[in-house]
Amino acid sequence: MEPTTRQFKDNAKEALVDAQLQDALAKLGRGFPLRRLEAAARLPEFEALRDEAREIKNHVLDNLDFYLEAYEAKVVASGGQVHWCKDAEDARRTIAEICQKAGAKTVTKSKSMIGEEISINDYLEDAGITPVETDLGEYIIQLRREPPSHIIAPAIHLSMGQVEETFRESHQDLDPARSLDEPRKLLEEARNKLRTEFLGADVGLTGANMLIAETGSNVLVTNEGNADLTYSLPRVHIVMASLEKIVPTLEDASTILRVLARSATGQDMSVYTTFCTGVRRPEDLDGPDEYHVVLLDNGRSQLIGTEFHEMLRCIRCGACLNHCPVYRSVGGHAYGWVYSGPMGAVLIPGLIGMDEAAELPNASTLCGRCESVCPMRIPLPKMLRAWRQKHYESKRSGALGRWMLGAWAALARRPKLYRRMMGLGVAILGQMGRRHGRFRRLPFAGGWTGGRDLPAPNGDTFVAQWHRGARGDASGDWLRKNPP
Amino acid sequence: MTDARREILGTLRSALNRNQRPPNAARRRLTEHPVNLVPGRGQADPETQVGLFSNEAIRVEATISRIDDMAGVPGAVSKYLVENNLPAEIRVSPSLQGVPWTGQPMLNLTDGIAQGSDSASISRAFGGVAETGTLVFLSGPENPTTLNFVPPIHIAVIAATDIDGDYEAVWARLRAQFGPESADFMPRTVNWITGPSRTADIEQTLLLGAHGPQQLHIIIVDDPET
Numbered sequence: 001m002e003p004t005t006r007q008f009k010d011n012a013k014e015a016l017v018d019a020q021l022q023d024a025l026a027k028l029g030r031g032f033p034l035r036r037l038e039a040a041a042r043l044p045e046f047e048a049l050r051d052e053a054r055e056i057k058n059h060v061l062d063n064l065d066f067y068l069e070a071y072e073a074k075v076v077a078s079g080g081q082v083h084w085c086k087d088a089e090d091a092r093r094t095i096a097e098i099c100q101k102a103g104a105k106t107v108t109k110s111k112s113m114i115g116e117e118i119s120i121n122d123y124l125e126d127a128g129i130t131p132v133e134t135d136l137g138e139y140i141i142q143l144r145r146e147p148p149s150h151i152i153a154p155a156i157h158l159s160m161g162q163v164e165e166t167f168r169e170s171h172q173d174l175d176p177a178r179s180l181d182e183p184r185k186l187l188e189e190a191r192n193k194l195r196t197e198f199l200g201a202d203v204g205l206t207g208a209n210m211l212i213a214e215t216g217s218n219v220l221v222t223n224e225g226n227a228d229l230t231y232s233l234p235r236v237h238i239v240m241a242s243l244e245k246i247v248p249t250l251e252d253a254s255t256i257l258r259v260l261a262r263s264a265t266g267q268d269m270s271v272y273t274t275f276c277t278g279v280r281r282p283e284d285l286d287g288p289d290e291y292h293v294v295l296l297d298n299g300r301s302q303l304i305g306t307e308f309h310e311m312l313r314c315i316r317c318g319a320c321l322n323h324c325p326v327y328r329s330v331g332g333h334a335y336g337w338v339y340s341g342p343m344g345a346v347l348i349p350g351l352i353g354m355d356e357a358a359e360l361p362n363a364s365t366l367c368g369r370c371e372s373v374c375p376m377r378i379p380l381p382k383m384l385r386a387w388r389q390k391h392y393e394s395k396r397s398g399a400l401g402r403w404m405l406g407a408w409a410a411l412a413r414r415p416k417l418y419r420r421m422m423g424l425g426v427a428i429l430g431q432m433g434r435r436h437g438r439f440r441r442l443p444f445a446g447g448w449t450g451g452r453d454l455p456a457p458n459g460d461t462f463v464a465q466w467h468r469g470a471r472g473d474a475s476g477d478w479l480r481k482n483p484p
Numbered sequence: 485m486t487d488a489r490r491e492i493l494g495t496l497r498s499a500l501n502r503n504q505r506p507p508n509a510a511r512r513r514l515t516e517h518p519v520n521l522v523p524g525r526g527q528a529d530p531e532t533q534v535g536l537f538s539n540e541a542i543r544v545e546a547t548i549s550r551i552d553d554m555a556g557v558p559g560a561v562s563k564y565l566v567e568n569n570l571p572a573e574i575r576v577s578p579s580l581q582g583v584p585w586t587g588q589p590m591l592n593l594t595d596g597i598a599q600g601s602d603s604a605s606i607s608r609a610f611g612g613v614a615e616t617g618t619l620v621f622l623s624g625p626e627n628p629t630t631l632n633f634v635p636p637i638h639i640a641v642i643a644a645t646d647i648d649g650d651y652e653a654v655w656a657r658l659r660a661q662f663g664p665e666s667a668d669f670m671p672r673t674v675n676w677i678t679g680p681s682r683t684a685d686i687e688q689t690l691l692l693g694a695h696g697p698q699q700l701h702i703i704i705v706d707d708p709e710t
């Protein structure tokens with residue numbers, strides 16, 4: 001999709017007044033974090049497993065060239081093929097060519113962030129091939145022609161009523177008088193529609209949660225079972241994966257799986273975890289005859305060894321989104337591209353360039369909750385700060401902002417002057433706000449007073465009061481006069 | 485495409501200073517596949533593991549029955565289908581065609597790979613993981629993968645002795661059985677299955693039976709050899 005990352009502020013404003021979206025986000029904020037906590041509490045080793053998971057991926061990134069080659073050799077030995085792709089265009093073309101060679105008309109597809117990243121659906125449609133999303137959430141947003149708003153719950157922003165509307169519009173062949181007033185009925189309708197697609201598809205297109213160097217396998221994790229119908233029924237299986245998905249061994253994959261579902265949905269293990277290796281064996285009764293891995297770089301190799309290196313440990317669990325006060329206020333679409341939340345704010349500038357995505361690293365309070373829940377212990381706040389700094393140093397940030405930062409820095413380096421200026425400001429504000437004790441509106445502070453009042457200072461700075469010996473005498477005068 | 489390969493590897497090698505650091509530790513990791521931290525939860529004697537496996541599977545909405553030997557499988561299947569008001573028909577994986585189905589003449593049996601119209605299937609698991617109530621299936625001529633996913637009712641047979649504490653134990657058994665040299669021991673597909681299919685994609689309401697089976701019934705066989 002074309003990024004709208006530049007419009008983050010406008011997107012966010014719209015999201016904040018979208019009552020239905022706010023309902024959905026509130027529900028997400030209550031559900032996922034609680035379930036994660038419960039799952040973690042059931043496993044005493046959870047924190048230690050996070051450390052191990054981090055170490056595994058650190059080791060992989062330090063040896064990524066070696067592991068990629070080892071992985072490729074294993075894929076080839078099991079009858080598959082690895083297609084190395086530098087960018088999205090490479091990957092799209094490769095996939096379309098494989099489909100065309102297979103004479104494919106319909107391609108079933110299970111949810112993949114790489115598929116979103118390279119906009120594979122649009123490309124296949126233009127080539128006359130029909131891609132069918134099979135994850136329920138992805139199916140819904142495909143019908144609505146929307147991008148996902150969450151990496152593991154792509155339709156989290158929609159209400160049941162909206163889904164019903166979409167189904168009535170898209171499934172015109174069904175009885176218009178049918179009842180669709182509960183989630184179960186919507187699920188049944190989608191399930192029946194997709195059954196036919198599964199059984200008739202020529203190519204199955206999946207993502208990969210991991211690639212295992214030891215065996216040449218790809219790992220697929222779902223709860224619905226759609227990925228399993230996607231790779232096991234058609235004649236050709238194509239895997240889309242980015243190159244940092246590598247792990248060394250089955251044991252390493254198992255360790256990471258122990259923290260993945262717990263962090264994502266709060267399940268101990270997702271329902272279906274699948275390891276696919278090569279093509280069907282000669283005696284097998286089912287399974288694909290062709291196995292292709294489209295291995296995508298798209299800027300990731302350039303992040304190795306930089307301050308954003310550690311972002312490549314990400315396993316796309318979504319925990320940082322679920323715990324982010326900004327994501328929970330504006331939702332995923334506001335970020336303007338396929339990724340969102342803290343991981344998106346770090347990754348997107350790395351993939352599509354800082355110029356496009358300069359707003360995103362600012363979309364954070366740096367409260368640190370993302371890092372505290374990230375199963376791979378990725379220092380997201382540190383990297384958000386690094387992007388801000390890079391942007392500042394590139395001299396492409398706004399003139400006013402730069403001037404104000406410069407002025408503040410000059411002031412902060414001169415404590416005496418700083419204190420005098422602050423004292424003056426506080427005194428003036430205190431005088432002005434004497435009557436009401438608060439400001440409804442204040443020049444240059446519209447961003448604050450637009451949503452709430454600004455309490456007026458009581459005429460003195462903290463440091464000044466401290467020096468007067470007011471320590472310990474928190475008289476609470478202001479509070480008594482202005483109860484919260 | 486081979487250009488892309490060379491370029492990507494080149495970028496990585498220079499970023500990683502590959503010349504100064506041969507990947508010895510990585511090479512060793514692949515051949516030795518060391519076991520990482522394994523949670524204590526599944527570490528117990530075999531009978532406790534079977535109990536834990538059952539509890540964890542029930543926690544994720546599977547159902548369990550436990551029988552003495554393989555000869556009891558057809559009876560357990562009939563009982564389950566009747567009790568749940570399901571049609572008396574089932575697609576049987578080749579791995580289970582040797583059990584005495586003749587004792588259940590009312591059951592309509594089919595074989596081969598799964599079809600869209602199937603109502604139920606039965607297949608045999610290679611292993612069970614007590615830690616999370618997970619079943620492990622291997623694809624192969626004896627066990628078509630589609631049987632685990634296409635029909636809305638899936639019945640799984642597992643020997644009590646095939647239930648281990650953790651995933652690592654199952655990998656070790658797989659390596660030992662199919663290729664101690666760690667070459668080609670993987671079948672086309674290994675499926676870990678933990679409970680029946682589910683989704684929460686509509687307003688975060690949990691619903692069972694999204695695309696895969698809506699019901700997963702596990703038959704634990706205590707003494708599979710008799």
Ligand code: SF4
Pocket residue numbers: 313314315316317318319320321343370373374375376377378
């Ligand atoms: S950054 Fe961490 S918490 Fe966020 S999606 Fe990636 S692994 Fe999960």
